[in-house]
Amino acid sequence: MRREGILIVVSGFSGTGKGTLMKRLVKTYDSYALSVSMTTRKARPGERDGREYFFVSHEEFEKELARGGLIEYARYCDHYYGTPRDYVERQLACGKDIILEIEIQGALKIKEQYPTALLLFVMPPDIKELRRRLSGRGTETEEVIKARLSRAKEEAEGIENYDYLVINDDLDLCVEQMHMLIRGAHCAPKRNQNFIQNIRAQLDALAKGED
Amino acid sequence: MRREGILIVVSGFSGTGKGTLMKRLVKTYDSYALSVSMTTRKARPGERDGREYFFVSHEEFEKELARGGLIEYARYCDHYYGTPRDYVERQLACGKDIILEIEIQGALKIKEQYPTALLLFVMPPDIKELRRRLSGRGTETEEVIKARLSRAKEEAEGIENYDYLVINDDLDLCVEQMHMLIRGAHCAPKRNQNFIQNIRAQLDALAKGED
Numbered sequence: 001m002r003r004e005g006i007l008i009v010v011s012g013f014s015g016t017g018k019g020t021l022m023k024r025l026v027k028t029y030d031s032y033a034l035s036v037s038m039t040t041r042k043a044r045p046g047e048r049d050g051r052e053y054f055f056v057s058h059e060e061f062e063k064e065l066a067r068g069g070l071i072e073y074a075r076y077c078d079h080y081y082g083t084p085r086d087y088v089e090r091q092l093a094c095g096k097d098i099i100l101e102i103e104i105q106g107a108l109k110i111k112e113q114y115p116t117a118l119l120l121f122v123m124p125p126d127i128k129e130l131r132r133r134l135s136g137r138g139t140e141t142e143e144v145i146k147a148r149l150s151r152a153k154e155e156a157e158g159i160e161n162y163d164y165l166v167i168n169d170d171l172d173l174c175v176e177q178m179h180m181l182i183r184g185a186h187c188a189p190k191r192n193q194n195f196i197q198n199i200r201a202q203l204d205a206l207a208k209g210e211d
Numbered sequence: 212m213r214r215e216g217i218l219i220v221v222s223g224f225s226g227t228g229k230g231t232l233m234k235r236l237v238k239t240y241d242s243y244a245l246s247v248s249m250t251t252r253k254a255r256p257g258e259r260d261g262r263e264y265f266f267v268s269h270e271e272f273e274k275e276l277a278r279g280g281l282i283e284y285a286r287y288c289d290h291y292y293g294t295p296r297d298y299v300e301r302q303l304a305c306g307k308d309i310i311l312e313i314e315i316q317g318a319l320k321i322k323e324q325y326p327t328a329l330l331l332f333v334m335p336p337d338i339k340e341l342r343r344r345l346s347g348r349g350t351e352t353e354e355v356i357k358a359r360l361s362r363a364k365e366e367a368e369g370i371e372n373y374d375y376l377v378i379n380d381d382l383d384l385c386v387e388q389m390h391m392l393i394r395g396a397h398c399a400p401k402r403n404q405n406f407i408q409n410i411r412a413q414l415d416a417l418a419k420g421e422d
Contacts, residue, residue, distance in 0.1 A: 121400075127413040134417075153414045159407050164398040177398070184395035187375040187388070189332075196370050202338040203364045206345075 004191055005092035007114045008099045008182060009107045012122030013155060014148045015133035016168050018101050021122065024175045025099065033091045035100035038064065041079040054084065072102070072109040083110075097182055104158040111161070118185045120178065121162040125169040215402055216303035218325045219310045219393060220318045223333030224366060225359045226344035227379050232333065233310050235386045244302045246311035249275065252290040265295065283313070283320040294321075308393055315369040322372070329396045331389065332373040336380040 010018050026032045038054040040061050049055050056064070061080045064070055073082030083100055091098040102110070110117050124130045134148045159165070164181045168174045189196060221229050237243045249265040251272050260266050267275070272291045275281055284293030294311060302309040313321070321328050335341045345359045370376070375392045379385045400407060 123410070127410060127417075130410070130414075131417060149414065149418055153411075153418060156407070156411050156414055160400050162400055164395065165400055165403060165406075166398065180391055181395045181398060184375065184392045187377065187392060189371050189373055189376055192376060195376075196367070199334070199338060199341070200364075200367050203341075203360065203367055206338075206342060207360055207364060 003095050003186060004116075004194075005095050006097045006182065006185055006191065007088060007092060007110065007117040008097055009110055009117055009119045010099060010101045010122060011104055011107050011119070011155065011162070012166075012168075013124065013130060013133070013152050016122045016124055017171065017174075018122050020171065021166075021168060021174055021178060022099050022101060024171065025178055028175060029179060031095075031097055033096045033098045035083055035088055035091075035098050037100075038070065038082045038084050039079060041081075054087075071113060072106040074103075074106060104155055104161065108158075108161060116188075116191050118164075118182065119162040120164050120166050120181065121159055122166045122168050122174075125167050214306050214397060215327075215405075216306045217308045217393065217396055217402065218299060218303060218321065218328040219308055220321055220328055220330045221310060221312045221333060222315055222318050222330070222366065222373070223377075223379075224335065224341060224344070224363045227333045227335055228382065228385075229312050229333050231382065232377075232379065232385055232389060233312060235382065236310065236389055239386060240390060242306075242308055244307045244309045246294055246299055246302075246309050248311075249281065249293045249295050250290060252292075265298075282324060283317040285314075285317060315366055315372065319369075319372060327399075327402050329375075329393065330373040331375050331377050331392065332370055333377045333379050333385075336378050 010022055012018050022034060026034050036050060036052070036054055038056055038061060040056060040058050041053075043049065043053070043055050047053065047055075058080070061073075061082065064084070065073060065080075065082065069085050070082035071085050071088060073080055075081075083102070083106070088098055088100075100110075107119050111119060124133055130152070134152060135145050140148075163185070166174060166178055166181070185191065221233055223229050233245060237245050247261060247263075247265055249267055249272060251267060251269050252264075254260065254264070254266045258264065258266075269291070272284075272293065275295070276284060276291075276293065280296050281293035282296050282299060284291055286292075294313070294317070299309055299311075311321075318330050322330060335344055341363070345363060346356050351359075374396070377385060377389055377392070396402065
């Protein structure tokens with residue numbers, strides 16, 4: 001079967017180490033690429049254009065949006081963040097599995113446009129651990145914890161939209177598990193349409209030849 | 212996450228070694244059990260009741276069918292074959308993944324009744340190999356080959372109903388791949404409803420406690 005690249009969306013509760021997991025996955029296996037978002041916020045020291053983000057002006061972002069160049073976008077704290085379509089599709093065309101971290105609304109928008117996208121939801125091993133992670137290291141204000149909790153409740157409502165739950169207990173095991181799930185996802189019929197069409201065409205040819 | 216047993220249906224083109232794969236899987240990992248079908252055909256030498264099949268009379272089979280004791284059944288060559296519900300559900304209750312080999316109509320009947328069932332479709336690595344397997348070892352009559360080909364065409368039409376394609380090129384690799392796919396399937400939200408409900412309930416409790 002010719003391998004078609006998969007668009008992988010990673011969501012999950014705050015503090016579950018999604019970013020670390022994704023970076024580790026990309027570092028460990030060369031079949032993955034990270035999606036680079038476009039943003040209107042200023043680059044911070046050490047950030048490089050095209051690596052952490054594509055840094056653009058408000059005008060450039062809105063132009064990109066208008067021409068349909070973003071798969072999804074959101075606005076936080078007066079700044080736009082979006083997923084560039086060209087970049088993603090170039091990676092997929094190369095057979096790469098491209099990973100992006102995004103919350104549920106964005107994940108659903110992506111699934112609408114890319115029905116073969118794979119949606120992963122990262123969770124802590126148990127509720128005690130979730131509570132610990134939501135509270136941070138005891139340095140967070142009551143407000144921040146409340147906001148995270150309310151966000152977590154909202155996210156928990158959407159879990160059934162995801163293909164798989166990934167439990168992040170041990171980082172290495174979790175990276176292995178994500179890799180296993182993605183390898184498995186490559187075996188779904190909807191991600192092997194060419195292979196299946198080819199098998200059908202050849203069976204037809206075989207049947208005609210034998211008549 | 213408490214592991215819930217999965218009902219696994221294996222279908223695929225004739226001659227792709229489904230039976231061998233399943234037996235190997237059960238032998239290699241103790242999380243699996245094979246489903247034992249009920250049949251009205253006579254036991255052959257070496258076959259044992261409750262191991263190869265549950266051997267019953269026509270009357271017993273029809274009684275079982277009437278009381279809803281069979282998940283699916285079919286009639287071939289004047290004999291009934293069916294999947295006993297009690298046996299399957301006992302294995303699932305023990306957390307076992309129970310595997311059965313069945314053609315597409317039966318697979319779809321099972322999916323209707325057990326929406327969390329996992330449907331695997333076994334394929335040869337390429338069409339040349341499929342042709343070889345359909346023709347057997349050159350000992351098959353033209354009639355038999357034609358029948359298999361027509362059956363394969365019909366089966367190929369239904370592939371999109373399956374969760375995964377499994378390519379049987381190398382037996383050991385294929386058993387590993389099946390095991391990987393089944394382990395992955397255990398991570399789907401629909402197969403972890405209790406865990407998710409529990410997370411939601413605890414998030415609610417946490418939110419109430421902090422108000």
